[in-house]
Amino acid sequence: MSELLKIQDLSVEIMSTRGLVHAVRGVNLTVEPGSIHGIVGESGCGKSVTARSILRLYDKRYVRTRGHILFDGQDLLECSDKQMQKIRGKQISMIFQDPMTALNPLYKVGDQIAEVYIRHFGDSKQEARKKTLNMLELVGIHPAEVRYEQYPFEFSGGMLQRAVIAMAVAGGPKLIIADEPTTALDVTIQAQILELLQKLQRELNMAILVITHNFGIVSEICDTVSVMYAGTVLETGSKKDVFRNTANPYSRALMESIPRRGVKNQKLLTIPGIPPELFDEIEGCPFAPRCGRATERCRDVKPVLTPQLSTGILPHLAACHHAEGGTDNA
Amino acid sequence: MEKKKAFSAKRNTGTLFTIPVVISLVILCIIIFCAVFAPLIAPYDPVYQDISAAHSGSTEAHILGTDSVGRDLLSRLFYGGRTTIVGGLAIISLSILLGLPIGLFCGYYGGIIDSIFMRICDILLSFPSMLLAFVLVAGFGRGSMNNAIIALGVIYVPGLARLVRSLTLVEKNKIYVEALRSMCYSDLRIMFVHIIPNCISSVIIQLTLDMGYAVLDLAGMSFLGFGVQAPTADWGNMLNEGRGYLMQQPMLAILPGLCIIALVVSLNIFSDGLYRYLEPQQRKLPTFKKYDRMREKALRKAGVKNDE
Amino acid sequence: MFRYVSKRVIQLVIVFFIVSILIFAVVRMTPLDPIASISKGKAMSEETRLALMREYDLDKSWAGQYFSWIGGLFRGDLGKSFQYREAVSDLLSVRYKTSVQLVAMSTVMIVFLAIPLGVISAAHKNSLLDQTLTVTSLVFVSSPPFFTGILLMLLFTMVWPIFPTFGTGSDFWSNMKYLFLPSVSLAAVRIALSMRITRSNMVEQLQAPYIQTATAKGLSRRTIVYKHALKNAAIPIMTVTALDISGMLGGSVLVEKVFSLNGVGSLLADSITKSDYPVTQSITLIMVLVFMLCNLFVDIMYGIIDPRVRLD
Numbered sequence: 039m040s041e042l043l044k045i046q047d048l049s050v051e052i053m054s055t056r057g058l059v060h061a062v063r064g065v066n067l068t069v070e071p072g073s074i075h076g077i078v079g080e081s082g083c084g085k086s087v088t089a090r091s092i093l094r095l096y097d098k099r100y101v102r103t104r105g106h107i108l109f110d111g112q113d114l115l116e117c118s119d120k121q122m123q124k125i126r127g128k129q130i131s132m133i134f135q136d137p138m139t140a141l142n143p144l145y146k147v148g149d150q151i152a153e154v155y156i157r158h159f160g161d162s163k164q165e166a167r168k169k170t171l172n173m174l175e176l177v178g179i180h181p182a183e184v185r186y187e188q189y190p191f192e193f194s195g196g197m198l199q200r201a202v203i204a205m206a207v208a209g210g211p212k213l214i215i216a217d218e219p220t221t222a223l224d225v226t227i228q229a230q231i232l233e234l235l236q237k238l239q240r241e242l243n244m245a246i247l248v249i250t251h252n253f254g255i256v257s258e259i260c261d262t263v264s265v266m267y268a269g270t271v272l273e274t275g276s277k278k279d280v281f282r283n284t285a286n287p288y289s290r291a292l293m294e295s296i297p298r299r300g301v302k303n304q305k306l307l308t309i310p311g312i313p314p315e316l317f318d319e320i321e322g323c324p325f326a327p328r329c330g331r332a333t334e335r336c337r338d339v340k341p342v343l344t345p346q347l348s349t350g351i352l353p354h355l356a357a358c359h360h361a362e363g364g365t366d367n368a
Numbered sequence: 369m370e371k372k373k374a375f376s377a378k379r380n381t382g383t384l385f386t387i388p389v390v391i392s393l394v395i396l397c398i399i400i401f402c403a404v405f406a407p408l409i410a411p412y413d414p415v416y417q418d419i420s421a422a423h424s425g426s427t428e429a430h431i432l433g434t435d436s437v438g439r440d441l442l443s444r445l446f447y448g449g450r451t452t453i454v455g456g457l458a459i460i461s462l463s464i465l466l467g468l469p470i471g472l473f474c475g476y477y478g479g480i481i482d483s484i485f486m487r488i489c490d491i492l493l494s495f496p497s498m499l500l501a502f503v504l505v506a507g508f509g510r511g512s513m514n515n516a517i518i519a520l521g522v523i524y525v526p527g528l529a530r531l532v533r534s535l536t537l538v539e540k541n542k543i544y545v546e547a548l549r550s551m552c553y554s555d556l557r558i559m560f561v562h563i564i565p566n567c568i569s570s571v572i573i574q575l576t577l578d579m580g581y582a583v584l585d586l587a588g589m590s591f592l593g594f595g596v597q598a599p600t601a602d603w604g605n606m607l608n609e610g611r612g613y614l615m616q617q618p619m620l621a622i623l624p625g626l627c628i629i630a631l632v633v634s635l636n637i638f639s640d641g642l643y644r645y646l647e648p649q650q651r652k653l654p655t656f657k658k659y660d661r662m663r664e665k666a667l668r669k670a671g672v673k674n675d676e
Numbered sequence: 677m678f679r680y681v682s683k684r685v686i687q688l689v690i691v692f693f694i695v696s697i698l699i700f701a702v703v704r705m706t707p708l709d710p711i712a713s714i715s716k717g718k719a720m721s722e723e724t725r726l727a728l729m730r731e732y733d734l735d736k737s738w739a740g741q742y743f744s745w746i747g748g749l750f751r752g753d754l755g756k757s758f759q760y761r762e763a764v765s766d767l768l769s770v771r772y773k774t775s776v777q778l779v780a781m782s783t784v785m786i787v788f789l790a791i792p793l794g795v796i797s798a799a800h801k802n803s804l805l806d807q808t809l810t811v812t813s814l815v816f817v818s819s820p821p822f823f824t825g826i827l828l829m830l831l832f833t834m835v836w837p838i839f840p841t842f843g844t845g846s847d848f849w850s851n852m853k854y855l856f857l858p859s860v861s862l863a864a865v866r867i868a869l870s871m872r873i874t875r876s877n878m879v880e881q882l883q884a885p886y887i888q889t890a891t892a893k894g895l896s897r898r899t900i901v902y903k904h905a906l907k908n909a910a911i912p913i914m915t916v917t918a919l920d921i922s923g924m925l926g927g928s929v930l931v932e933k934v935f936s937l938n939g940v941g942s943l944l945a946d947s948i949t950k951s952d953y954p955v956t957q958s959i960t961l962i963m964v965l966v967f968m969l970c971n972l973f974v975d976i977m978y979g980i981i982d983p984r985v986r987l988d
Contacts, residue, residue, distance in 0.1 A: 053653045053654065053655075053656070053659065054653070055649065055651050055653065056378060057376070057378040058659060093891075093892055095888055095891055095892060099655060099656075099802070100653050100656075102656055119897075123894050123895070123896060124894065125894070126891065126892055126893065126894035127892060127893040127894030127895075128894055131892060131893070132889075132892040134885065134888065134889060134892075136885065139884070139885040139886060140885055140886060140888075140889045141886055141889065142886040142889075142890065142904050142907075142908070143886070143908070143982075143983075143984065144907050144908055144981060144982060144983070145904075145907075153893060153895065154893050154894070157893065157894055157895060158894060189983040189984070191983070191984050202889070205889070205893065206892075209893075209894070315378065317376060317378035318376055318378065490691070491691060491694055491695060491698070494691055494695060494964060494967065494968055494971070495695070495922075495964055495967070496922035496923065496925045496926045496963060496964070496967050497922070497923070497926065498923070498925075498926025498927065498929070499922075499925060499926045499960055499963055499964065501926075502926070502929065502944065502945075502948060502956075502960070503699055503702050503703060503956070503957075503960050504702060505948065506702070506703055506706065506947075506948040506951070506953065506956050507702035507703055507704070507705035507706060508705065509706060510948055510949065580818065584818070584820045587820050588820055588821075588822065588930050591820075591822050591930060591933075592929065592930065592933065592945050593949060594948065594949075604820075607820075607822065607823060607826070611826060611934070614826065614829065614830060615833070615834070618830055621823075621826050622826075622827070622830075625819075625820070625823035625826065625827070628818075628819075628820060628823065629815065629818050629819050629823070632817075632818035632819075633814060633815060633818040635818075636814055636817065636818055637814070652802065
């Protein structure tokens with residue numbers, strides 16, 4: 039068993055004021071140790087919910103999960119709350135979308151990072167402070183001594199995201215989940231943050247699970263990719279396979295809707311329609327109503343992930359009746 | 369296919385009429401009915417004194433008994449509800465009459481008028497609210513219901529004006545206001561015809577809540593003898609009169625007190641229900657257990673139909 | 677921080693003077709003739725009348741009366757009561773203890789009951805405990821303090837006579853027993869109200885994004901609730917506690933009457949009834965000052981807790 043994280047048939051239902059949302063409907067994906075995996079999809083496709091389910095960051099009275107999330111062979115959905123507390127921050131940690139609200143406004147930034155050391159390694163305040171100062175240097179917050187004593191409102195957005203990253207890295211996790219880590223930041227800062235994440239990933243040999251709606255980020259930093267739509271994974275595989283040998287029409291449409299550098303007169307594709315609501319069961323392929331190639335069969339029978347042309351050792355899977363292994367393949 | 373039609377996980381927008389709200393509405397209706405039709409349903413004149421029957425307990429002639437001067441308690445409760453509700457409504461009307469335009473103008477125009485009125489509000493809010501009412505009553509002359517109502521009306525103005533002001537501040541920066549301005553609509557028209565309807569729901573929630581507090585405050589005033597005067601029946605002053613005979617005839621004090629609580633609790637529940645209805649985020653979610661039961665029931669019902 | 681505090685203090689002083697003018701003016705709108713309330717309506721010669729006017733500063737202009745009142749305030753001289761013909765400060769000196777103790781005991785109840793219950797309620801949102809507390813608080817919020825008082829009185833005289841239901845004790849400790857029921861009836865409404873506000877603020881804070889960060893760090897639920905969320909909810913909780921004290925200053929007038937306590941509140945009610953405005957204006961001003969000082973305290977705490985305010 040070489041996978042670090044293996045999600046099997048994950049299903050998540052969330053009670054909301056508008057009804058029961060079946061946000062994740064049977065997700066399968068794997069993250070290899072020391073690699074960067076990206077989950078891409080439109081907003082509301084269940085990618086964030088999948089990420090949050092890994093750390094079980096939800097109110098369990100209003101969220102129901104099925105399936106398995108195996109981390110190092112241990113099923114996180116079966117863990118007790120106490121066990122989860124030991125895993126969070128130490129084995130798996132998380133980076134959030136908006137750094138401006140991610141930190142407690144009333145505590146010093148340094149102390150909030152030091153909390154991780156005190157909690158997970160039982161360090162004294164002085165030890166934790168020393169380690170925090172080193173960590174601040176590592177993520178590029180200078181001068182560490184001064185910045186340690188400051189409050190979140192005295193930081194810029196980019197600096198705060200660095201602090202949040204420092205907090206995530208502090209416990210020495212094997213996996214970091216980054217939920218839209220650059221969406222709330224200026225474009226110029228985005229590149230710096232991505233660079234920092236890549237650098238830390240290499241130096242500390244962690245795996246990162248990046249949640250994003252931006253294919254650009256995927257192509258820049260990811261090793262493997264999963265494309266999600268309406269709570270299911272439509273295509274997954276190495277970046278090269280998904281980008282070069284795209285098997286699912288939705289993945290292709292997404293890729294064609296982003297401008298590429300150096301291509302003149304590129305026609306940007308738009309996908310007609312909107313994603314389906316996720317309350318009741320969806321018959322057939324969830325993308326069928328928006329798909330140009332949809333047939334009768336697409337509307338009636340839900341396609342499953344089947345192996346596709348793969349150029350590497352990692353499998354390349356796609357769920358489409360028109361793809362290889364699909365019944366409508368012509 | 370049948371399964372899908374029988375039950376959908378999507379719920380329609382919630383209803384205002386949840387069980388607590390319905391109960392509170394029923395209580396409110398009963399109280400209002402008794403108050404409005406007091407002259408028709410009350411067995412006696414509320415101020416008619418039958419000294420010979422004073423301090424009677426529950427008898428055939430007087431179901432709830434009589435007070436120290438032989439007035440029928442039931443009749444006084446009906447008429448007392450009238451005074452209390454009218455008083456509460458008057459206080460709230462006064463506060464809305466002053467608070468709404470002040471808040472609207474301050475929020476819409478800003479500038480000097482705004483800062484002057486807001487400083488005045490600050491000063492009024494630096495008083496403990498009941499104390500301000502006491503001082504005003506002392507100034508206007510105590511012992512008249514009208515003065516008590518004016519005094520209490522004034523203390524609700526600053527809170528309401530601030531609420532309306534903050535809502536107006538949000539609304540006036542919205543695009544529809546800009547659009548109306550570009551069509552040369554007058555400021556007054558924009559404010560009263562367009563902004564008010566957009567912020568009225570929060571104001572109504574606040575008003576139902578204030579109505580409850582106003583009833584309590586007026587009862588307090590009457591209790592101290594600053595509000596409704598004897599012999600007029602009012603739940604507050606009935607409570608005060610009944611206090612003297614607490615050991616002999618506790619119902620004289622307890623019943624008006626319970627009436628006040630029933631009225632105010634109902635107003636609070638109604639206000640809370642309205643809030644949850646208008647702000648879906650505040651609605652309580654069903655538990656999975658309840659949800660599954662609902663679903664099973666719906667499916668079973670559909671199943672029965674299919675068999676037929 | 678120093679700038680912040682001094683700004684607040686200056687504001688307080690300005691508002692205090694405006695409020696004092698306001699009180700002074702409103703109280704003098706009374707349609708009754710002060711001399712009539714001094715003499716209790718008895719006929720008198722013009723000479724005695726003038727002498728009385730001089731004795732009570734009534735011969736001075738309004739401005740003169742105001743300045744002699746405010747000036748006296750700083751020397752501890754609040755003028756003379758019309759009905760008792762005694763110095764207001766003497767009247768207060770025998771009564772203030774009861775009222776201060778009453779409000780203090782109620783405040784203690786609020787701090788040690790309402791705030792913890794509200795926090796627990798929010799931490800276990802929608803649990804059985806939370807729902808029970810919500811319903812109970814709804815009833816107490818809707819019960820006028822004087823009615824709560826009457827019910828308690830009835831309960832503890834007829835059913836379970838362990839607390840005295842009227843009068844006061846001889847010293848501080850025996851007074852605790854006498855003032856227990858009055859302070860419960862005074863505090864009941866405010867406890868219910870504060871609990872609801874504490875709860876809603878804690879619920880709001882527990883949904884804030886930083887709570888998710890704290891959870892993702894692996895902190896225990898206890899640390900998250902009591903360290904991270906509570907500190908953020910502390911400001912509104914303290915603000916409402918100050919409002920509680922303000923509400924209880926007004927409520928003490930009612931409760932002191934129910935339990936026949938000889939305190940400042942009942943003196944105020946009495947003075948309004950008898951148009952004894954030197955007493956009315958002085959008590960009101962003192963109560964407003966107490967409330968303003970509470971608010972100043974909250975503002976200072978605000979600065980201590982929140983760096984954004986302090987460093988502004």
